[in-house]
Amino acid sequence: MADAIEINGLTKVFDGLVAVDHVSINIAEGELFGLLGPNGAGKTTLIKMLATLLMPTSGTAKVSGYDVTKDPDKVRRCIGIIFQDPSLDNRLTGKENLDFHARMYGMDRELREKRMDEVLDLVELKDKANILVENYSGGMKRRLEIARGLMHHPEVLFLDEPTLGLDPQTRRHIWEYIRNLNKKEDITIILTTHYIEEADYLCDRVAIIDYGKIVALDAPKNLKDTIGADIVSLEISDSVDKDFVAMLGKFKWIKKMKEHDGFxxxxxxxxxxxxxxxxxxxxxxxxxxxxVSLRKPTLEDVFLHYVGKTIREEETSVKDQVRERMRRRWHN
Amino acid sequence: MAQLINLEAIYVMWLREMKRFFRAKSRIAGSLAMPFFFLAFLGTGFMNVRFSGMPPGVNYIDFLAPGVIGMILLFASLTAGISVLWDREFGFLKEIMVTPVSRVSIVLGRILGGVSTALIQGILILLISIGMGSKIVGIFGVLSSLVFMVLISAGFVGLGIAIASRMKDIHGFSLIMNFVIMPIFLLSGALFPLEGLPTWLITLAYIDPLTYGVDGLRGCLIGISHFNLLVDFLILLCFCIVMVGIGAYLFEKTEVD
Known part of the structure; x- marks a missing residue:
């Protein structure tokens, strides 16, 4: 199968801070690919470069065979992107938002109408299509954005944190849509997420990204197999005793130990x-x-294994807060 | 390379502006209120005042009406241009920028939309002022005044886009309101004749592009102007071309996020 995306040493530096650091990935056509990492890890920057919204500092990327810096217009024709933050016109109806999009992509009337019906069906918004978007709920807006991203039959669809801030039920729904899309419409999908379950549930392959670097890349199952064992988690009252750790270290059947917040x-x-x-x-x-708790390995453990911290710890660590602040300053 | 002038995209950008405009009924009423009050209260209040530069036989309300039309065109078109900023704030700018449409077409669509909405408001104020007894010189005057209205609007939509492209968020909006819109309006001779003013004030008035707009409107509508109408037209045309150019250039360079 041909590659939908070829990324080679892609790097983005913002004022000396390396947001994306020599990333090289190939993503096959029809793949559902996940970029998993904490906020500020460089996921959105990577996607924005692939979507031609940001220029890479160095390295190359091809989407559907077109170079993102040399042929941005051709790339734009092939891709759909669903942004992390809302990007709808609230003063237009759902249908008008779709119509705007379709016309910007030069679709003729017949095709527009047909496609609008299809995508509205897909996200189950047909009966709400003529309501102003300002009256939509958060989940409805998200679904409309997904519908809009699909209007022009993109070959590659980017989803930046598709379920951020949504309630669990809506999240489930969106997951089902994404799966369906990938299967029925045969679209290559690249999604970013910092929800472990999301990456685990949806993706064919997951790249774990931290500080702009890919630290692991494989199918979720294979990633979990690298852990290779069950996880026995001991909650210890005081801080973890060094002698105790040393003692446990003598037992061959304990393959690995990791301390994190009292566990x-x-x-x-x-x-x-x-x-x-x-x-x-x-x-x-x-x-x-x-x-004491016992569990089978999850992607969370894989994350912990590669990054050395849980994704939640990582997100609240001080240096990350600094990084997040800097990221905001540059991006806004 | 996407085609530079994409008519479909220009049309849909324009269509969006029009839909948003006609849906915001309260905003239309709000933006018409101030010029209406100017006409009704200032026009009536200064009814008996004689400005030295004002020709005999011209009432203050006749004199004021073109000025107030200039005012609404200024307000409407500048805010239309600055609406780029709102699109940025609400994320819609990203949606526009990721489409395979040239930035030039996007800017042209926006300018067309801004000019249309400003023109509608300008014509409404013209009708209101006629209804309030402001004399006009005839249908040809009205038609030629439309040319000036279009030039004023296009120039200030361009200025609005230029300002919005350089601003990152909406916090500077009131600053613009106070330091850009109000001086341009007050210095334009919309409220008083330019004859017999102190040099510093008249110099500022001559720098103000709206001066030529208001003067042109006055020439068309009531047959009295400070400058030659052709001079007004040419200066305004230059302003318009320069502003549209700068607006398009700065918008082209704007980055999303």
């Missing part, structure tokens, strides 16, 4: 059989274990 995560095969033993060790070491 000690242990990678253990057949975790359920090892919990009694772990309790014994803890008791001998005089460590009070407040709770």
């Amino acid at each position: 000690l995560d242990l990678s253990v095969k057949n975790g359920e059989t090892r919990i009694p033993e772990l309790m014994n060790i803890a008791q001998k070491a005089g460590v009070v274990v407040q709770s």
Whole structure:
């Protein structure tokens, strides 16, 4: 299968801060590809470069075979983009927003009408099509934006945080739409998200991106398999005891240990059989274990494995706040 | 390269402006209110005042009406141009910028829309002032005044787009209102004749492009003008071309986000 997107050493520097750092990815036609990372990791910057809204500092990117810097107009014809922040005209009706879009892409009347029907059907907004967008709910607006992004039959669709700020039920709905789109309309989809479940549930492949770099890239299942074991998570009352950690380190069946906010995560095969033993060790070491949990690895663990922090920790860390502030200053 | 002049895109940009305009009924009423009050209260209040430069047989309201038309054109077209800023604020600018339409066509559509909405408001004020007893010299005068209305509007829509392209958010809006719109309006001779003014004031008035607009309107509508009508027309035409050019250039360079 041909590649819908070829990215080669793509880099974007804002005033000395590297937002996207030599990213190289190939995305196959028809793939549903996820960029997972905390806020400010460079996901949106990467997408904006692919969508010709930002110029790369260095490196190249091709979308549907067209270079984003040399042939931006051809790229624009092939892509649809659904932005992170709302981008609808609230004083127009849903249908008028779609019509505006279709005419900007030079679609003739017959095609416009037919396509509007189709996309409104797809996002179940047919009965609301003639209402002003200012009267739409958040979920409806999001669906309308998705419909609009599809109006001109894009070959590649970019979704920037498609379910950000939506309630769980609407999120589920949008996930179903995205899946359907990918299958029924045969569109290559690249979505960014900082919701682990979203990447896990939707994507054929996921790239974990942190500080502008790709730190892992594979199918969610394969990524989880790299962890290779169950996770036994011990909640420890005081700070995690160094001696205790050293003690556990002697056991070969503990493949990996990771501390994070008062928890000690242990990678253990057949975790359920090892919990009694772990309790014994803890008791001998005089460590009070407040709770124990056992789970199969998730993308969250993969993230933790590669980035060294949970995605939520990462988002609230101080340096990230600084980065976020700087990002805002440059972007607004 | 996308075609530079994309008629369909220009049309749909214009259509959007028109739809938004006619839907905001309260805003139309709001923007017509001030010029109406100027005509009704200032026009009546100064009824008996004789300005030294004003020819005999001309009432203050006759003199004021073209000035007030100039005022609404200024307000309407500048805000139409600055609406780029609102599109930025509400994210719609991104939607426009990611389409395969040349920026020139986008700017032309916007200017066409802004000129149309300003023109409608200008004509409404003209009708209102006629209804209030302001004398006009005839149908030819009215038709030629439309030429001036279009030039005034296009120039100031261009200026609005230029300003909006350089501004990142809407916080500077009131600054523009106070430091751009009001001086342009007050210095244009909309409210008083330019004859016999102190040099500093008349110099400022001569720099003000709206001066030539108001003077042109006055020449067309009541047959009295400070300058030759052709001079008004040419200066205004230059202003218009320069502003549209600058507006288009700065918009072209604007970055989204």
